[in-house]
Amino acid sequence: MTFDLASLQAIGWAVDDTGQPIDASWREALQAHPQARPARVSEQHRSGYIVADAPDTAFPVESLPEWQRPRFPAEQRPGVGDWVLIEDLDTAPPRIVALLPRRSAIKRGAAGDHYRQQLIAANVDTVFVVCGLDADFNPRRIERYLLLVRGGAEPVIVLTKADQAGADDPSAVPEAEATLAELAEQGIAVRAVNAKDPASVTALAPWLGPGRTIVLVGSSGAGKSTLTNTLLGEQRMRTGEVRESDARGRHTTTHRALIPLSSGACLIDTPGMRELKPTGEEDVAENFADVEAVAANCRFRDCAHAKEPGCAVRAAIESGELDSRRFANYMKLSEEVAGAADKLAGRRAENAESKVLGKAVNKRLQDKYGRR
Ligand SMILES: Nc1nc2c(ncn2[C@@H]2O[C@H](COP(=O)(O)OP(=O)(O)OP(=O)(O)O)[C@@H](O)[C@H]2O)c(=O)[nH]1
Ligand SMILES: [Zn+2]
Structure with a gap:
């Protein structure tokens, strides 16, 4: 194909x-489905x-029947950003024939x-x-986000509102300095930007190369939309929205989740996230x-x-070597991760038990009626 x-x-x-x-696994999947072609999931219905x-482009495809089963684990169904193989x-x-790893x-x-x-x-x-980088600056929230978003991607801390922070007055943002030192020690990149200013936002260019995919997370009011719009620049209206025809032929503007940037990178827009709860798979020790x-x-x-x-x-x-608030957050997050x-x-x-049970029931039916 x-x-x-x-x-x-x-x-x-x-x-x-x-x-x-x-x-390599993607190459193999393509070979296994010679009639199929790749497509990227932008919405899940x-x-x-x-x-x-x-x-x-944005078009509907049919999913594999097993994904429709209510008990099928949600995280194993395709979600935004997933690559699937489809057959026309x-x-x-078109129909999805495979979800790429x-x-x-x-x-x-x-x-x-x-x-x-989720x-x-x-x-x-x-x-x-x-x-x-304003009154909303919250090191504990950064710690939580870092713990949750590490799933195989590189985290970069983008501090917005650098233009408001009073660059010559570090005390304007309590705890910022200590947090930045801590992040540097962990080898995590931090960039302070004015999200409204295209020149300032070029500081993020190293992560926006062709073929790269970026997702923005952060609490409400942090500047995600502002940053997205600045990254989009003039393309904003053309690429930030799609026009779709509804059943009556009217054009409606719908939200889209995969946003190509002029740099060749692709931005995934997520709906606002009020709360970030651990899945239980996070690595507290790493963080x-x-x-x-x-x-x-x-x-x-x-x-x-x-x-x-x-x-x-x-x-x-007591000696000041360890921040008591960081430690308290460590204890809280550890507990949440352990609980999850x-x-x-x-x-x-x-799940394992219900599989065993299912087999036992099938066997009994088979013994009794000679069929499954
Ligand atoms: N001066 C200045 N203002 C900013 C900056 N970034 C964001 N703002 C302002 O902060 C406010 C909130 O920014 P948004 O981009 O709407 O925040 P958001 O993260 O998208 O918020 P939600 O959509 O609620 O998740 C807006 O009034 C922005 O203009 C910045 O770097 N400098
Ligand atoms: Zn102790």
Whole structure:
């Protein structure tokens, strides 16, 4: 099957010098489905998906029947940013025949009693964690975002409103300095920008090269929309929106999630995220290596860092080596991750059990009626 490589690249399809997908598993999938072609998921609906195969396309496709089953794990269904292989049909919308393995997956735990994961975006190279360098500046929120968005992508902290922060007065933003030092120690890139100013936003160019996919996360008012519009520049109206015909032939402007930038990168626009709950798969140690290094020196291995003698954590807090707020957040996030991990393990056990049960029931039916 031949397809328009340049169009696909404009929405993030990454290839090597020979024009083949970088990922070996993707090459194999293409070979296994010679009639199929790649497309990228831009919207997820109950009955199917909207995909794109070029910057200015958006069309419905039929999903695999098993994805429609209510018990099918949500995170294994395609989500925004996923690459799928589709086959064109003569009479109906094209049909998805495969979901390509994700190179990265940014996820969070969904609210509710039942354990559920929610895909924020797939196949992302970089996550811009957007945070205002103003009264809203919150190191604890940055810590939470970093913990959650690491799923295979590079996090970059984008501090907006640098023009308001009073560059010559660091005390204007309490805790900013300490946080920046901490991030530098972790090797995480930080860029301060005026999100309204195209010249300032060029600081983000290293992550916006052709074929790159970026997703913006951050709390409300942080400047995500402002940054998106500046990155889009003059294209804003043309690419930020699509016009679709509805059943009566009227044109309606709909929101779109895959936004090609003139730099050749592709931006995934996520709906606002009020709350970021862990999935249980996060790596707390990776994000709080400094805290864990201190805790390793506590006299008792199971030190709760409360009233135990010889607690290195309390000593470090008293001496000012460890920020008590960072430590408190570490404890809180650890607990949340552990709680989610328990639920996840419970769900996995339940699934395994229902599979075993299902087999046993089938066997009994077979024995009794000689069929399944
Ligand atoms: N001066 C200045 N103002 C900014 C900057 N970034 C954002 N703002 C302003 O901050 C306000 C909020 O910015 P938005 O871009 O709407 O924030 P958002 O993150 O998209 O918020 P939600 O859509 O609610 O998630 C707007 O009034 C922007 O003009 C900046 O770098 N400098
Ligand atoms: Zn301790």
